[in-house]
Amino acid sequence: MEIFSINDVRKSFSTQTDVLCGMSLSVQKGEVVAIIGPSGSGKSTLLRCATLLETMDSGELVYEGIKAAWNGPAGNVVYAPEETLKKIKSKFGLVFQNFNLFPHYSVLKNVTDAPICVQKRQKEEVFEEALTLLKKMGLSDKADAYPFQLSGGQQQRVSIARALAMNPDILFFDEPTSALDPELTGEILHVIRDLAEEKMTMVIVTHEIEFARIVANRVVFIDAGVIIEEGNSDKIIRNPENERTKAFLRKLNL
Amino acid sequence: MGLGLMLNKLSEGMATSVLIFVLTLLFSLPLGLLVALMRMSRHKVLQNLMRIYISVMRGTPLMLQLLVVYFGPYYIFGIKLSPNYRFWAVIIAFVINYAAYFAEIYRGGIASVPSGQYEAAKVLGYSSSQTFLKIIFPQMIKRIIPPITNEVITLIKDTSLAFAVAVTEMFTVAKALASAEKTMTAYVFAGVFYYVFNLIVAFVMENIEKRLNYYRL
Numbered sequence: 001m002e003i004f005s006i007n008d009v010r011k012s013f014s015t016q017t018d019v020l021c022g023m024s025l026s027v028q029k030g031e032v033v034a035i036i037g038p039s040g041s042g043k044s045t046l047l048r049c050a051t052l053l054e055t056m057d058s059g060e061l062v063y064e065g066i067k068a069a070w071n072g073p074a075g076n077v078v079y080a081p082e083e084t085l086k087k088i089k090s091k092f093g094l095v096f097q098n099f100n101l102f103p104h105y106s107v108l109k110n111v112t113d114a115p116i117c118v119q120k121r122q123k124e125e126v127f128e129e130a131l132t133l134l135k136k137m138g139l140s141d142k143a144d145a146y147p148f149q150l151s152g153g154q155q156q157r158v159s160i161a162r163a164l165a166m167n168p169d170i171l172f173f174d175e176p177t178s179a180l181d182p183e184l185t186g187e188i189l190h191v192i193r194d195l196a197e198e199k200m201t202m203v204i205v206t207h208e209i210e211f212a213r214i215v216a217n218r219v220v221f222i223d224a225g226v227i228i229e230e231g232n233s234d235k236i237i238r239n240p241e242n243e244r245t246k247a248f249l250r251k252l253n254l
Numbered sequence: 255m256g257l258g259l260m261l262n263k264l265s266e267g268m269a270t271s272v273l274i275f276v277l278t279l280l281f282s283l284p285l286g287l288l289v290a291l292m293r294m295s296r297h298k299v300l301q302n303l304m305r306i307y308i309s310v311m312r313g314t315p316l317m318l319q320l321l322v323v324y325f326g327p328y329y330i331f332g333i334k335l336s337p338n339y340r341f342w343a344v345i346i347a348f349v350i351n352y353a354a355y356f357a358e359i360y361r362g363g364i365a366s367v368p369s370g371q372y373e374a375a376k377v378l379g380y381s382s383s384q385t386f387l388k389i390i391f392p393q394m395i396k397r398i399i400p401p402i403t404n405e406v407i408t409l410i411k412d413t414s415l416a417f418a419v420a421v422t423e424m425f426t427v428a429k430a431l432a433s434a435e436k437t438m439t440a441y442v443f444a445g446v447f448y449y450v451f452n453l454i455v456a457f458v459m460e461n462i463e464k465r466l467n468y469y470r471l
Contacts, residue, residue: 003346041310053373084359089379100374104469117388166378 009059021225030199034212037222093163108143153184267427278348286356311354323347363394403459
């Protein structure tokens, strides 16, 4: 079953033209897709278009068969009405590079507030689920702490719990370890690997190539706004066919 | 005149000063937020109107604004107002003046909340009013307490400007007493009053700041 697809997305900014030049990506249920590529290649912009943080110039965006955006007759992109988008927003979660936790909320409130106030779910049920999630993230004793009292790795685990508390069908990660000290990346990668084992559908933008090879079913290599090569993660990373992919991986292995 | 009588008279003025202070804050703090939101709105006309309003309020003396509010209705529109209007003219002038300063403080506070906070709220599905009230507003408050304290302290001293339209606040009384009694005593008391008032306000604001220390931005 297809959870998410983005088709022929194009996007340019006034400061930088053609960030995305017709990219398409489809993700099946339970699949883990890693997006790799040099900085400025459009990885993050793709994720931001997928999560409705950025509007596309043209293209189509579909979640579980429901269209979030499509090409209008005038050549511009038409976004679905607010109500539909609200429904779609509950289908995905996004984990930011800089965590973006709410500093004035405790860890528990960060995780529970949106399910209670946005999804209007029962408080008791949400709290119970949140505590289970925090336990899973190894943060049981931090429920009452505030984000500034936590390490970067702990903050990122809270933000993963916050995204999971919304019960999304797909989880996007935008370079989840890039803001962390090297010794803290391991704990985040570990959490993501556990989620992959539970068959959580995920799209991960990452620079951790070895991690991508192990955890992802599929790797997508992006450069200059287009998909250069994609396929089985082992194959793409160990035996890439395209010259640009080879050059990129070679640079990383220096 | 005995010291007791003098203090008695001064305390009446004191009450008026405190009342001007309280009423000004009560109305200008919320009005300032409204002005800030309009100033930051996408509506160009509204945005420019607020820009002009803030610019005029900050660019002209408060005493002049006070005189315009007090005399304006009569000289411009020929409206005769009761003597009670004196006091309300002071409140109106102070409120619109302070709202402009507060608006700029709010605006700075709102602008300093990182865009990631808006993005996180958006992805989690918060509506824009929820985002403002639950996520942005509390963080803004924490950031603006120090500049707000500055303005509030200035306001205490500014209440003495009410003497320009003969509202008998603290300073007016002190001045009258000083010239009648040919002594500085009333001024000394007035000075002590303003200083103690400021100490209390600074103490209160510091406590608010401390209360918000349970988290860091």
